[in-house]
Amino acid sequence: MRKPIIAGNWKMNLLQREAVALVDGLKPLVAAVDTVDIVVCPTYTALSATGKALEGANIQMGAQNVYVKASGAYTGEISPDMLKDTGCEWAIIGHSERRHILGETDALLNEKLHFALANGLKVMFCIGELLEERQGGQMNDVLTTQVTEGLKGISAAQLDNVVLAYEPVWAIGTGEVATPEQAEEVHVFVRALVKDLFGAAAAEAMRIQYGGSVKAENAGELISKPNVDGFLVGGAALKADSFAGIINAAK
Secondary structure (H helix, E strand, C coil), rough: CCEEEEEEEEECCHHHHHHHHHHHHHHHHCCCCCEEEEEECCHHHHHHHCCCCCCCCCCCCEECCCCCCCCCCCCCCCHHHHHCCCCEEEEEEEHHHHCCCCCCHHHHHHHHHHHHHHHHCEEEEEEEHHHHHHHHHCCCHHHHHHHHHHCCCCCCHHHHHHHEECCCCHCCCCCCCCCCCHHHHHHHHHHHHHHHCCCCHHHHCCCEECCCCHHHHHHHHHHCCCCCCCEEHHHHHHHHHHHHHHHHHHH
């Protein structure tokens, strides 16, 4: 039985005091939840304050990105050790906004994945197709490339610390959402890719999140699908009650 993982990607939102207020509001709403892994991913500037506010809570913390070097002349970047120093256990790698706005390639994302895992971070690795790719019949090819190139060189043992996050780009922040049947279909396809690459046991153990306009109102129906193992949540994670509603739907 795969334990659901619900993560909130706060993106470029919330000042330190707002971040602390959010987790302070969230903690009592999910304090009794022990059947779901809960993660929040603040901006860099709010990581330290949020990490302190989460001490002793059943909520883990992640970063929205990470670089491939431990230190040095890499202006604007951040290392795994710097993230862990604030309390991070996770990093998001390969989000569509990094791929499509900032031009991060499959090769770079694979390098980031290797470096993050080697330096003690767990990773939510994002994949997903553009609307024109889905409509043009390219979705499976796009996902195959993203999974195959993204996970290249990773061992089956390392996969224990990787979660795949399927986010159809056309559903991120648009109010559009894949139907539960569409999400399940893609998750089945992605799990088959993992099976081809790493074997049946690894595929069965792999947690695959869905992301894209997830709300408390649709979370229950989505999570009921056998291959949907949680969510990577955007806007609905910015309010304690809506994020807790998603968590409790998954519970």
